Amino acid sequence: MSGQPDTHHEESFWRKYIFSIDHKVIGLQYGITALIFLFFGFCLMMMMRWQLAYPEQPMPWFGWLFGETGVMLPEMYNSLGAMHGTVMIFLGVVPLAVGAFGNYFVPLQIGAPDMAFPKVNMTSYWCYFAGGIVMMVGFFVPGGAANSGWTSYPPLADIATTGQTVWLFGMVLLITSSLLGSINTITTIVQLRAKGLTWMRLPFFVWSQFVTAFLLLLAFPPLEAAGVLQLMDRLLDTSFFLPSGLIVSGEVLNVSGGGSPLLWQHMFWFLAHPEVYVLILPAMGIVAEVLSNNTRKPLWGYKSIVYASSFLGFMSFIVWAHHMFMTGMGSTISAFFQTTTMIISVPSVVILTAMFISLWGASIRYNSAMLFALGFLPMFGIGGLTGLPLGIAASDIHLHDTYYVIGHFHYVVAPGTIFALFAGVYYWFPKMTGKTLNETLGKIHFWLSMIFINGIFMPMFVQGLAGVSRRLWDGGASYAHATDTLWLNEVMSASAWLLGLAQIPFIYNLIKSMKSGEKAESNHWDATTLEWTDAPSPPLPHRNFEVIPEVYRGPYEYSVPGADKDFTPQSEA
Amino acid sequence: MEIPYNVEERQDTGMFNAKLGIWLFLASEVMLFGGLFSAYVFLRMGDVTGTFISGASELNIPLATFNTLVLISSSVTMIMSWVSLKLGEQKKFKTYLGTTLLLAGVFLVVKYFEYTAKFHHGIFPETSTFFAIYFTLTGLHMLHIIGGMVVIFYFLVPGSKMMNTESERFTNRIEIVGLYWHFVDLVWIFLFPVLYLL
Numbered sequence A: 001m002s003g004q005p006d007t008h009h010e011e012s013f014w015r016k017y018i019f020s021i022d023h024k025v026i027g028l029q030y031g032i033t034a035l036i037f038l039f040f041g042f043c044l045m046m047m048m049r050w051q052l053a054y055p056e057q058p059m060p061w062f063g064w065l066f067g068e069t070g071v072m073l074p075e076m077y078n079s080l081g082a083m084h085g086t087v088m089i090f091l092g093v094v095p096l097a098v099g100a101f102g103n104y105f106v107p108l109q110i111g112a113p114d115m116a117f118p119k120v121n122m123t124s125y126w127c128y129f130a131g132g133i134v135m136m137v138g139f140f141v142p143g144g145a146a147n148s149g150w151t152s153y154p155p156l157a158d159i160a161t162t163g164q165t166v167w168l169f170g171m172v173l174l175i176t177s178s179l180l181g182s183i184n185t186i187t188t189i190v191q192l193r194a195k196g197l198t199w200m201r202l203p204f205f206v207w208s209q210f211v212t213a214f215l216l217l218l219a220f221p222p223l224e225a226a227g228v229l230q231l232m233d234r235l236l237d238t239s240f241f242l243p244s245g246l247i248v249s250g251e252v253l254n255v256s257g258g259g260s261p262l263l264w265q266h267m268f269w270f271l272a273h274p275e276v277y278v279l280i281l282p283a284m285g286i287v288a289e290v291l292s293n294n295t296r297k298p299l300w301g302y303k304s305i306v307y308a309s310s311f312l313g314f315m316s317f318i319v320w321a322h323h324m325f326m327t328g329m330g331s332t333i334s335a336f337f338q339t340t341t342m343i344i345s346v347p348s349v350v351i352l353t354a355m356f357i358s359l360w361g362a363s364i365r366y367n368s369a370m371l372f373a374l375g376f377l378p379m380f381g382i383g384g385l386t387g388l389p390l391g392i393a394a395s396d397i398h399l400h401d402t403y404y405v406i407g408h409f410h411y412v413v414a415p416g417t418i419f420a421l422f423a424g425v426y427y428w429f430p431k432m433t434g435k436t437l438n439e440t441l442g443k444i445h446f447w448l449s450m451i452f453i454n455g456i457f458m459p460m461f462v463q464g465l466a467g468v469s470r471r472l473w474d475g476g477a478s479y480a481h482a483t484d485t486l487w488l489n490e491v492m493s494a495s496a497w498l499l500g501l502a503q504i505p506f507i508y509n510l511i512k513s514m515k516s517g518e519k520a521e522s523n524h525w526d527a528t529t530l531e532w533t534d535a536p537s538p539p540l541p542h543r544n545f546e547v548i549p550e551v552y553r554g555p556y557e558y559s560v561p562g563a564d565k566d567f568t569p570q571s572e573a
Numbered sequence B: 001m002e003i004p005y006n007v008e009e010r011q012d013t014g015m016f017n018a019k020l021g022i023w024l025f026l027a028s029e030v031m032l033f034g035g036l037f038s039a040y041v042f043l044r045m046g047d048v049t050g051t052f053i054s055g056a057s058e059l060n061i062p063l064a065t066f067n068t069l070v071l072i073s074s075s076v077t078m079i080m081s082w083v084s085l086k087l088g089e090q091k092k093f094k095t096y097l098g099t100t101l102l103l104a105g106v107f108l109v110v111k112y113f114e115y116t117a118k119f120h121h122g123i124f125p126e127t128s129t130f131f132a133i134y135f136t137l138t139g140l141h142m143l144h145i146i147g148g149m150v151v152i153f154y155f156l157v158p159g160s161k162m163m164n165t166e167s168e169r170f171t172n173r174i175e176i177v178g179l180y181w182h183f184v185d186l187v188w189i190f191l192f193p194v195l196y197l198l
Helices: A015-018 A023-053 A074-109 A118-140 A163-191 A203-237 A261-295 A301-320 A333-360 A368-385 A391-399 A404-432 A439-464 A479-487 A488-502 A504-516 B017-045 B051-056 B061-086 B090-120 B131-154 B158-167 B167-197
Strands: none
Touching: A023 A074, A023 A118, A023 A404, A023 B131, A074 A118, A074 A163, A074 A203, A074 A261, A074 A404, A074 B158, A118 A163, A118 B158, A163 A203, A163 A368, A163 B017, A203 A261, A203 A301, A203 B017, A261 A301, A261 A333, A261 A368, A261 A404, A261 B017, A301 A333, A333 A368, A333 A391, A368 A404, A368 A439, A404 A439, A404 A504, A439 A488, A439 A504, A488 A504, B017 B131, B017 B167, B051 B131, B061 B090, B061 B167, B090 B131, B090 B158, B090 B167, B131 B158, B131 B167, B158 B167
């Protein structure tokens, strides 16, 4: 490419670290920004948990954020709730899973010098960054940040304060970012695979990123369309989502009417259900890499996992209305979406089962990355299985919008996806920095996180089954049915704050090891895939490999009988 | 290091990178407009007061028919410009690409008159859900036209130097712009009957 900087001449500081077009620098930019947002989203949640455990009591240390009394008002609670969801999903987990790990390791694992479109890659990061800034600006406009939930259901969102408009503009930027990113990922995987790297020789991580990119590419535009319609409603007084005769504060709203709040829900969930698989698929990809590497065995059922994940991606487009059983859309439609929802659980179970069977008879290396990957398996299992009663229309009537739902999807995303992302950090840190992380600190991080994260989410199932609604800003204090399970609020909140403290060893470990960690070898874990076997740690700027490798075998050839060592690199002829 | 398959095709996929890229982009565009067309269907199904029928009758069908012809012609000149480039006839290429730009301009001018006529009659997006979706769909389509015009202008004037320095790559780029342009044209082919005729 003619505009491509040549590796021999020195690049300026700005070109090298800020407006870089090297996929590795962009991956790190994504990673660092996303980790900061994850921590920020976590802080929002820790504040909410104070309000839930000790409703209407002044918050210690941070009370000044809520004015003189130090008490969080319901409006503020709603803002924190909406922004916690938005920040965690769109600014934290997806950018870390797709933007950081995908960007950094897809080209390396397929033996490519960079992503297919380096400048598009840079634009994608800066759209994400701008989207994040716009979202943060929301906190400072009159009325505070968006407060209609991360789902932004109208009519509430249509008549909400200015923060909602800011949220919509932020979303448009974030959608643009992931659109550019997904085009880049798919093109890279299709076009830039090294010689001999056929589809069934791709590491499963690459497959997971491939399916994820398709979900982002095709599911996000309808949300963008919905966002445009909601902006029209808010700025040009149209009534896409406002039915005729809507009464707000005792007066009939002066709009043409004729719209439908259900329309938003359909368009929103058409994105937001595939989004769930955007959250989980890259996590499964990372876990697959870590598992096979540390069991020193091939991944069991590689092809089944590949086919299952592709089927999962396809099915995720036709299950969205299981979020809407309670809207009165009719039992025929409910029956359809209930059926598809039961069907989509099959490939998830196939993948998880294959991963469990991979452990059979292995001599497992229990390092920090492996601990997190092993933690992922039962945690995602709990998250997935508790989803079944929500996918059945009849049982959903009782569970809908209770803490049970919160428990369910947090098990999928927090001890599920985020644990897998931690596994990815521990597994790939030596490759990205050339330094090793401290294993003891990593194990402390794992065990404390494991205990406290269950302390937060397990009681939610109990509260939810008791019928406690997820929308109560006082944690159920004013709700008669909640009385018996109210004491759990303090357990959950204490666990949440302790989980916050449990991240200190992780943050310390990252910074300390980056500065003065032991030097890592280029194939630190004795792995088989190209990023370990053929690239130095860290890989060369702008071209990754000294010589572009050729591939002769599948991704997980560990402990091959008769081989001279217990791993056979993909690039070994 | 050069990124492979930027200009030449990869043998097993039969594509250069940007061609796959643009098709993926267009797939996402299909989902964008698909979402909006679905919204149209959804709103029309719930339209008990008949605003969709009465609204459509206030639109100017002759002007829209003219605009349809203009856009189709622009697609023809677009492909002619690419063919000329393939044949190495650079002068013809410039004429055809310039005509495409001109026709796009004509489309916008006609659309401008259509819009202002509506405003003079007191018709705005807030008038009814029909006009809300009409202005949203045509407005978004116009943004796509304007985006395409910016790119076409770039290749016509400031970016045309590449024609001589890297001619194969330049031809690829024009092909990609053409694919985008045909898509924008195609969206209008759907918009015209859905909004004006149904």
